[in-house]
Structures are given as structure tokens and as C-alpha cells.
Amino acid sequence: MSIPGVTLHHILYVSLLAADRQFDVVGAISQSARRRNAEWGVRSVLLFDGHRFAQRIIGPSESATRLMQRILGDLRHTGVLILCDEPMVAGDAERGAFMVGYCDAELLDILDRRCDPPMGASALSLFQAILLGADLSD
Template identity: 50%
Template sequence: MSFDIAARARLARFSAIVKLLTLPMKPIDSLQHCLYTSLLAPGEGLGAVPRIVKSARAHNALHGITGLLIFDGEAFCQWIEGPASSVETLMQRIRADTRHTSVRILLNEPMAARRFRDFSIAYASFGGGGLMHALGSAEGAAARECVLAWLPRLDALG
């Protein structure tokens, strides 16, 4: 009789394990990065930019987003990275944000590892529009390489 109870207990544990192993698995949210440009909306003063940065830092920290925001006095260039679903949701928010116009996606693809893991949003501001001019009509890998080539110049700004 005790053998039947022990065998039934083992069978119940085994059945529970099999049930757990056969549950559908939730896919792991892979890393994604998105590089885009946009213009500061007409009527928005330069005072909007610090508010955008402050809001971005708070939102990004809560949603596992890291990245870089560059502003040249008129245009933004932002590189965001994080879980694919968070990046997509953030891009929907940015497209709907009336402080931005002419949102142009230059790159949106999976990535193996973060480049800006220490920053919920690193921010650089400079005049002259050099980066935006350099980006021109670049897309994909060419846009990524252009921004990466500018990073040392941004670092020099402090």
C-alpha cells in the first residue's frame, strides 16, 4: 500500500513537470535599435528641448531603453535601443508627439548588444547642423556608421 502512495506521488510530480515543460513558451523580447531624425515643431521654443530630455530619461529608465539624443538647434537625431516591444512603443509615442515633425526612420533592426547601456538617454547639443547634413539621405548601415563616426566629436563637447 505504501508503495502505491509513493508511486502515485512520483507520478503526480512527473506529470506536473511534463505539464510545465509543454506549456507554450513566451518569446524572449530581443534587443532592437532604431535611429531616426526629426525636426523641432514650429512654434516650439528651445525651452522644449530640456523638457523632452527630462521626459525621455524618466520614460526610458522605466522601460529598459538606452540611447543617445543629439539636437542641433532645429533637428533631432536619436538612437534608441532596448527590448523590441519597448522600442516600437517608444517610436509610436515619438511619432505622436506634437513637439516633433518630419520623423524619418534611418535604421530599425535587431541588435546583439547595447552601445549606450549606461545612459537612459545621453544628450548632446550643438549648432551648425553638421551631423544632419552628413546624414543627408543615408539609411541603414550608412546612417549607423555616420552617427558612430560623429561620436568622438560629441564626446569632445563634454
């Protein structure tokens, strides 16, 4: 997806499923996300443990930020905590426009320590390590 002259940006956050929602929201999110991400030239990987989300968004700075603004206002989740929001090292990218996977709650617990979360590079390496063991689909 790299376009000459366009700096890629990535954002990693964790959030909680809204109290009034069920885990079937993931199916609805996936449907529109797949289409929009392809349209906007953005890629994202969403992890869900039944209660909490972790997502990495990669794309040209403007599109990634615009998407994050929409996600921040989405009432299907709450308590969004951004762990990383910065220009990205070229070549370090995910596969499809949108991927979703399920993982154990203990793993997202480590990423999401509300008082003292891992930030930046350490949060990213943790997220990548969790992805290796997740059941991903696109």
C-alpha cells in the same frame, strides 16, 4: 542591459524641431525621457543642432517600438525620417538610460539628406561618428 533571451532592437531617426517650438523643448524632453527610459529598460541618445534632432533608441523590441510610437506622435517635432529599425548586434550599446548632446548643423545635414539619406548600417556608423564629437550629458 542585456537580458538573456531578449533580442535588442535599435531605431535611428532624424526629425525637425516643430516651427512653433523653441530649443528649450530639449530640457523638458530630457526630464521625462530619463525616467521613462529607465522604467521601460530602454536607452536613447538624442542629438540636437538647434533645429534638427537625431536619436538612436535601443531596447527590447516591444519597448523600443512602443517608445517610437509615442515619439512619432509628439508634436514638438515633425518630419520624422526613420533611417534604421532592426535587431541589434549584441554589445553595441550606449551608456546611460538617456543622453543628450549638441552638435554642429553640418553634421546632421549629412545624416539627414531628405532625398537620399544614408540608411541602415551606414546611417548608424555616421551617427556613432557624430556622437564622438558631440558634447554629451546624461
